[in-house]
Amino acid sequence: MAALAPAILAQDLSFRYPAYDSATAPQPVWQHLHLRVEAGTALTVAGGNGSGKSTLCYVLAGLAPRHTDGEAHGALHLADHDVLAAPPSPRLVGLLFQDAAVQLFNTTAEDEVAWGLEALGVAPEVIGPQVMLALRRFGLLDQRHRAPWQLSGGQQKRLALAAVWAMRPRVLLLDEPLQGLDPEGQAEVLAALESLRKEGATLLFTTPDFAEVAAMQDVSLLEEGALTAPAPAAGFAGQTQRLSAAGILCPAEAWEKLRHARSRIGAETALEVRNLRFRYPNGPAVLHGLDLKIPRGQCVALIGPNGAGKTTLVRHFNGLLRPTMGAAYVMGQDCASRSTGQLAREVGFLFQRPEQQLFAATVREEVAYGPRRLGFPDAEARVERALEHFGLREVAPRPPAILGYGWQRAVTLATLAALDPPILILDEPTAGLDGRGRQQLLSWLAERRAAGTTLILVTHELALAAAADRVIALHEGRITADGMPTEVLPRFSREAAR
Amino acid sequence: MSFSLDLYVPGRSWLHRCDPRVKLWLLLLGVALAFRWTHPLTQALYVTLLLLVLRLAGITGRSLGWLWHQMRPLVLLMLLLQPFFTPSGKILAQVGPLTLTVGGLNSGALLALRILAMAFLTGGLLFTTDQRALVQAFVRLGLPYTWGLTVSLTLRFLPAIGGLATTVREAQASRGWVAEGNFIRRARDYLPVLIAIVIGALRLSDQLALALAARGLDYPGPRTTWRKLQMRRVDWWVLGLSTVGFIGAWSASLIYPAL
Numbered sequence: 001m002a003a004l005a006p007a008i009l010a011q012d013l014s015f016r017y018p019a020y021d022s023a024t025a026p027q028p029v030w031q032h033l034h035l036r037v038e039a040g041t042a043l044t045v046a047g048g049n050g051s052g053k054s055t056l057c058y059v060l061a062g063l064a065p066r067h068t069d070g071e072a073h074g075a076l077h078l079a080d081h082d083v084l085a086a087p088p089s090p091r092l093v094g095l096l097f098q099d100a101a102v103q104l105f106n107t108t109a110e111d112e113v114a115w116g117l118e119a120l121g122v123a124p125e126v127i128g129p130q131v132m133l134a135l136r137r138f139g140l141l142d143q144r145h146r147a148p149w150q151l152s153g154g155q156q157k158r159l160a161l162a163a164v165w166a167m168r169p170r171v172l173l174l175d176e177p178l179q180g181l182d183p184e185g186q187a188e189v190l191a192a193l194e195s196l197r198k199e200g201a202t203l204l205f206t207t208p209d210f211a212e213v214a215a216m217q218d219v220s221l222l223e224e225g226a227l228t229a230p231a232p233a234a235g236f237a238g239q240t241q242r243l244s245a246a247g248i249l250c251p252a253e254a255w256e257k258l259r260h261a262r263s264r265i266g267a268e269t270a271l272e273v274r275n276l277r278f279r280y281p282n283g284p285a286v287l288h289g290l291d292l293k294i295p296r297g298q299c300v301a302l303i304g305p306n307g308a309g310k311t312t313l314v315r316h317f318n319g320l321l322r323p324t325m326g327a328a329y330v331m332g333q334d335c336a337s338r339s340t341g342q343l344a345r346e347v348g349f350l351f352q353r354p355e356q357q358l359f360a361a362t363v364r365e366e367v368a369y370g371p372r373r374l375g376f377p378d379a380e381a382r383v384e385r386a387l388e389h390f391g392l393r394e395v396a397p398r399p400p401a402i403l404g405y406g407w408q409r410a411v412t413l414a415t416l417a418a419l420d421p422p423i424l425i426l427d428e429p430t431a432g433l434d435g436r437g438r439q440q441l442l443s444w445l446a447e448r449r450a451a452g453t454t455l456i457l458v459t460h461e462l463a464l465a466a467a468a469d470r471v472i473a474l475h476e477g478r479i480t481a482d483g484m485p486t487e488v489l490p491r492f493s494r495e496a497a498r
Numbered sequence: 499m500s501f502s503l504d505l506y507v508p509g510r511s512w513l514h515r516c517d518p519r520v521k522l523w524l525l526l527l528g529v530a531l532a533f534r535w536t537h538p539l540t541q542a543l544y545v546t547l548l549l550l551v552l553r554l555a556g557i558t559g560r561s562l563g564w565l566w567h568q569m570r571p572l573v574l575l576m577l578l579l580q581p582f583f584t585p586s587g588k589i590l591a592q593v594g595p596l597t598l599t600v601g602g603l604n605s606g607a608l609l610a611l612r613i614l615a616m617a618f619l620t621g622g623l624l625f626t627t628d629q630r631a632l633v634q635a636f637v638r639l640g641l642p643y644t645w646g647l648t649v650s651l652t653l654r655f656l657p658a659i660g661g662l663a664t665t666v667r668e669a670q671a672s673r674g675w676v677a678e679g680n681f682i683r684r685a686r687d688y689l690p691v692l693i694a695i696v697i698g699a700l701r702l703s704d705q706l707a708l709a710l711a712a713r714g715l716d717y718p719g720p721r722t723t724w725r726k727l728q729m730r731r732v733d734w735w736v737l738g739l740s741t742v743g744f745i746g747a748w749s750a751s752l753i754y755p756a757l
Contacts, residue, residue, distance in 0.1 A: 022723070058708065059726065061712055063708050063711055064714060066711075067707060067708055067711050068708070087711075087716070089710065089717065090713060090717065091712070094712070095712045097705070097708070097709060097712075099705065102702065102705040102706055102709055103709045103712075103713075104651075105651055105654055105655075105706070105709070105710075106630065106743075107506065107628050107629045107630055107650070107654075108630075111630050111724075114724045115713065116713045117722075117724070118712055118721050118722050118723060119713060119714035119715060120717055121719045121721060121722050122712055122716070122722060123722060124722050124723060124724055124725075124726065125619075125620070127724040131724070146510070150737040162715075163713070164712075168714075209637075294623065318672050320668055320671070320672070339671070339676055339677075340668070340671035340672055340675075340676075341671050341674050341675050341676030344671070344672055344673055344674040345674070347672075348672075351665070351668070351672075351673040353665075353700075355701070356662055356665045356669075356694075356698060357665055357666060357668075357694075358669075358694065359666050359667035359669070359690035359691060359693060359694040360671065360690060361693075363595055369670070369673055370673035370674050371565070373673060373674030373675055374674040394704055401701075402698040407651050412587055415673060419673065419674075439661060455666070457648075
């Protein structure tokens with residue numbers, strides 16, 4: 001009897017995108033990859049931001065270079081199907097995209113799952129039961145009439161997964177399935193993946209964070225354009241240096257550096273809210289009368305589940321939101337009387353999703369925008385220092401919009417570093433960052449902390465919260481805990497676990 | 499990307515349950531009548547009748563209020579400007595080159611009410627029909643599936659593109675941008691926002707194209723439809739009665755051209 005063909009077999013596979021401009025030669029994203037994944041097994045591909053994980057998924061799914069620019073060379077088979085010669089069917093391979101929201105384009109959850117089955121020409125009387133089965137399988141049956149954009153992050157990922165799974169692909173590719181999810185969402189998706197693995201599905205999932213692969217079986221590292229042979233995750237224990245070099249592990253020293261950086265807490269109050277209430281127009285109340293004082297130089301972590309009101313609270317400090325009732329103060333001055341542009345001298349704000357806030361023609365212009373706007377006499381020197389600090393000199397002449405996620409995040413951090421405001425508010429600063437990016441961020445935070453900058457870290461990452469001077473937990477628009485990390489975090493973890 | 503232009507409000511009213519093709523027919527007849535009335539009072543009566551029908555079809559005052567809020571600037575603009583562009587009849591006032599006449603006022607009111615009538619007619623369709631059914635109706639009427647899908651995707655993702663403008667504006671403000679200077683200076687400041695929107699839109703459309711391909715958009719063979727549209731008895735009744743009503747109203751307008 002002939003042996004069963006492997007689910008994925010790549011031999012000497014290389015891929016490159018066209019050159020950025022005519023002066024540079026196209027660089028391979030990765031080259032000479034050899035990959036063999038047997039049917040019914042799971043493989044994790046770990047690689048830093050920009051290592052080519054998404055590209056690998058696109059090539060394996062037959063989307064690149066067919067629907068993108070670029071060239072692929074070598075051989076790639078899924079089961080017996082030659083992927084480079086002909087597009088694979090959705091019955092053969094399914095892909096969960098990094099940004100699930102883009103993958104959801106129907107108006108109800110059940111229509112979302114049905115869409116792919118209709119595309120495959122499945123008989124209408126069979127579609128209904130299959131849709132219900134998939135929704136039940138991923139715990140979404142009671143959400144079937146809701147619009148995908150009304151679901152939480154974890155539910156959106158599960159819905160995208162259900163829509164792909166319903167087409168019964170023999171190979172499931174999952175591109176950073178945990179990215180951008182709060183701990184609850186991550187737990188939901190991990191549970192779904194674990195059950196798929198137990199059922200014997202062939203899975204390949206990618207991650208920029210080695211901490212995520214601890215529970216997985218085999219891991220390949222995508223480093224410097226090459227893929228290592230699969231090895232058990234446990235086998236990487238003690239290889240901290242190698243994993244750090246590959247950009248997928250933030251070394252313990254970086255965390256230590258932030259923890260040990262001593263805050264210079266002053267007597268004055270940097271940020272304050274009094275009886276702060278807020279509701280969006282025609283929406284429910286988000287904040288219910290908060291009172292809070294943060295002294296100058298303190299490092300504060302703001303934690304809580306999605307929808308707790310964390311981002312809504314901090315957006316009052318740079319004037320992006322105005323209180324429905326009560327007041328917010330920055331350095332003793334009421335924010336209501338000042339515009340966001342005026343508050344920019346005192347408050348630096350790091351938004352989520354860096355790719356949506358870059359607008360300049362080059363990285364250098366992007367970093368220089370703030371210092372020039374605020375008329376700093378040493379604007380150019382500030383820009384140079386920020387570019388240097390975040391390792392951006394090499395990409396300084398390039399448009400930030402075409403850079404990868406890691407670079408873009410570094411650019412947004414550099415825009416803040418160039419302004420060097422006395423108060424920094426960072427909204428989910430570690431989201432989507434690989435080990436290398438985290439190391440860069442933590443080192444900068446440690447520096448700012450020691451320099452006396454007031455730091456507000458809005459985060460889902462409890463390790464980051466643990467490094468703060470103070471942790472404030474928010475739940476449904478109310479402060480539920482406020483104290484030292486050692487007091488608040490254990491309680492918060494217990495509540496989250498419940 | 500947490501919202502959409504989907505105006506559909508789920509419900510069980512007769513209009514909700516009507517086949518979307520019938521609703522498209524009602525829209526067509528309704529718009530034809532809105533263009534037929536030449537007197538502002540008839541048009542006002544027509545708008546009132548439409549409002550009554552929409553309320554009877556279970557469309558909430560909130561939805562209708564929202565629609566009015568959206569249309570208000572255009573309606574007011576027509577009401578204020580149109581009289582000066584179409585002067586006729588008795589002159590009421592004259593200031594420099596501007597002449598206010600009875601005919602002009604009638605024309606402004608007629609146009610403003612006509613816009614309102616068309617907005618309510620379109621609202622009647624969009625508030626009671628989910629996008630999937632609408633696309634299906636277009637396809638059943640002969641439109642290629644990809645065209646229907648394009649309309650649906652545009653409605654789904656257009657607000658997300660609009661949201662990009664807000665995000666970029668906020669990012670700029672948080673780095674020191676303050677609205678100042680003359681119109682040209684402000685327009686120049688807005689240029690980076692436009693660039694960011696174009697880049698964002700291109701990035702989104704690239705991702706969407708990949709997502710659609712991965713889900714089998716180009717899969718060979720015919721697509722099937724999970725929930726097929728089917729004309730029921732009530733649909734035929736609505737179709738018949740609306741057509742008879744339309745013929746009656748149209749005939750009345752022929753007999754009494756002043757209507």
